[in-house]
Amino acid sequence: MNEIEKSLNPIIKLEHTYTSLPNHLFTKQMPAHVPSPKLIVLNTKLAQTLGMDVTRLQSDAGTQFFSGNGPFEEPPIAQAYAGHQFGYFTKLGDGRALLLGEYITPHGEKYDVQLKGSGRTPYSRGGDGKAALGPMLREYIISEAMDALGIPTTRSLAVVTTGEMIQREVPLEGAILTRIAKSHIRVGTFQYVAKWGTINDLKALADYTLERLFNPCPNQSNPYLYLLEQVVKRQASLIAIWQLVGFIHGVMNTDNMTISGETIDYGPCAFMDIYDPKTVFSSIDREGRYAYGQQPIMAGWDLARFAETLLPLLHSDAKESVKIAQETLNGFKQQYDTFWIEGMCAKLGLQETQDDDLDLIQSLLHLMETYKADYTNTFRLLTLGQQASLDFSQAEDFKTWETKWQNRLNAQAVSKENIQKLMMTHNPVVIPRNHKVEEALAAATNHHNYKIMNELLKALRSPYDYTGAYAEDLLVVKQTSCGYKTFCGT
Numbered sequence: 415m416n417e418i419e420k421s422l423n424p425i426i427k428l429e430h431t432y433t434s435l436p437n438h439l440f441t442k443q444m445p446a447h448v449p450s451p452k453l454i455v456l457n458t459k460l461a462q463t464l465g466m467d468v469t470r471l472q473s474d475a476g477t478q479f480f481s482g483n484g485p486f487e488e489p490p491i492a493q494a495y496a497g498h499q500f501g502y503f504t505k506l507g508d509g510r511a512l513l514l515g516e517y518i519t520p521h522g523e524k525y526d527v528q529l530k531g532s533g534r535t536p537y538s539r540g541g542d543g544k545a546a547l548g549p550m551l552r553e554y555i556i557s558e559a560m561d562a563l564g565i566p567t568t569r570s571l572a573v574v575t576t577g578e579m580i581q582r583e584v585p586l587e588g589a590i591l592t593r594i595a596k597s598h599i600r601v602g603t604f605q606y607v608a609k610w611g612t613i614n615d616l617k618a619l620a621d622y623t624l625e626r627l628f629n630p631c632p633n634q635s636n637p638y639l640y641l642l643e644q645v646v647k648r649q650a651s652l653i654a655i656w657q658l659v660g661f662i663h664g665v666m667n668t669d670n671m672t673i674s675g676e677t678i679d680y681g682p683c684a685f686m687d688i689y690d691p692k693t694v695f696s697s698i699d700r701e702g703r704y705a706y707g708q709q710p711i712m713a714g715w716d717l718a719r720f721a722e723t724l725l726p727l728l729h730s731d732a733k734e735s736v737k738i739a740q741e742t743l744n745g746f747k748q749q750y751d752t753f754w755i756e757g758m759c760a761k762l763g764l765q766e767t768q769d770d771d772l773d774l775i776q777s778l779l780h781l782m783e784t785y786k787a788d789y790t791n792t793f794r795l796l797t798l799g800q801q802a803s804l805d806f807s808q809a810e811d812f813k814t815w816e817t818k819w820q821n822r823l824n825a826q827a828v829s830k831e832n833i834q835k836l837m838m839t840h841n842p843v844v845i846p847r848n849h850k851v852e853e854a855l856a857a858a859t860n861h862h863n864y865k866i867m868n869e870l871l872k873a874l875r876s877p878y879d880y881t882g883a884y885a886e887d888l889l890v891v892k893q894t895s896c897g898y899k900t901f902c903g904t
């Protein structure tokens with residue numbers, strides 16, 4: 415490709431199907447021009463997987479693209495949405511993000527390409543529409559860790575700094591994250607239309623969503639019921655996986671629940687270290703609404719808000735609609751429980767679930783809570799057969815549990831080797847330890863030193879690799895994690 419062809423050929427070729435939806439669901443908006451963008455991190459693996467031109471993404475033109483300076487063939491859009499934030503309903507929308515368009519991979523998969531931190535939009539309310547380097551790198555690190563753990567998530571393609579300082583409690587370096595998602599449609603998007611749109615708008619959004627995310631739809635007589643069922647199912651599975659690895663999202667407002675079933679918005683999230691269902695890291699979650707143990711309950715609450723938006727589409731008779739929605743929502747708890755118990759059994763090396771396995775699982779969790787054990791390390795040591803290294807290995811109640819567990823394992827017609835293999839694929843060795851993430855971010859933001867971050871990212875890409883030689887501080891809980899606090903990245 416010569417220079418002229420290159421300049422005509424967009425860095426990432428995009429479609430713009432979202433603009434076929436009713437006008438009030440989005441606003442066309444150019445990103446704020448930034449003075450001197452610099453590429454900080456590019457996810458070359460992801461770019462390759464998506465079939466993008468890595469060399470061009472690494473070029474100056476790529477950096478301009480990621481910074482919002484463009485050029486863009488079509489104006490980006492800010493998406494309108496609403497949301498229950500800590501229980502209170504509010505009109506929201508992309509206040510600091512812009513959807514550049516949808517990218518089609520060589521395999522025909524469609525992904526949103528979004529800039530986060532690209533300036534004010536009509537939905538910015540009092541905010542400046544900008545983002546700081548620390549929180550954008552934090553999203554990059556955690557979302558990549560989540561993906562490697564096998565958890566559905568939005569992805570991070572790149573982070574650039576903008577060359578300008580943004581005002582927070584102290585001035586911080588401005589940055590923009592390029593986010594890739596199956597779609598950014600949220601429960602809050604449906605809430606927005608249900609509240610401020612017509613029934614035809616709601617139908618248009620539901621049809622677009624079905625076409626985009628749940629195609630083909632086998633229930634042609636009631637596609638909207640299928641939509642509800644699928645969202646419930648994807649969330650039941652997603653939240654179960656969060657619980658199984660100890661991920662705490664921190665701000666499960668309805669605007670932060672995707673319809674695609676991808677984890678989104680890595681603001682105050684963090685991984686639990688010491689097992690305690692009451693664990694909360696977010697500084698703004700004073701009541702523990704989104705504590706670890708609350709996550710399945712709050713997901714059910716968010717899904718009920720989603721079901722409410724679909725009521726006019728589920729049945730022509732209002733009472734019938736409520737009944738159908740209620741029945742579908744009732745399925746959430748049961749589906750979640752099944753995913754969770756099966757996952758927990760695999761973590762303990764049990765190939766099939768039996769009736770009294772729940773007891774076995776709960777007794778272990780109870781021991782971990784009593785002895786303030788690290789969640790990840792307990793399962794890792796059990797996987798390695800090194801339970802003698804657990805701090806509470808000599809406690810009588812643990813010994814009783816261990817005997818029960820061993821008897822249950824021995825009753826399976828499965829070799830020790832295969833039991834361990836199963837456990838190794840379900841119990842991560844490496845998670846983004848809070849102290850390590852903070853250390854990486856401090857070096858990056860204070861000294862532009864990305865060595866720790868890159869080492870951390872490398873380790874996090876193979877979380878189930880039991881053969882790796884890991885630095886001790888990737889595996890241990892630091893005292894500093896107690897009372898660890900996270901903040902929304904605004």
Ligand code: AMP
Nearest residue numbers: 506507508509510538541542543544904
């Ligand atoms: P979040 O906490 O990132 O889920 O954001 C909640 C809402 O606040 C969304 O509507 C965001 O677009 C908006 N928001 C967050 N940070 C900013 C900012 N710096 N400027 C404008 N809007 C923002």
Ligand code: MG
Nearest residue numbers: 669670678679
């Ligand atoms: Mg959000």
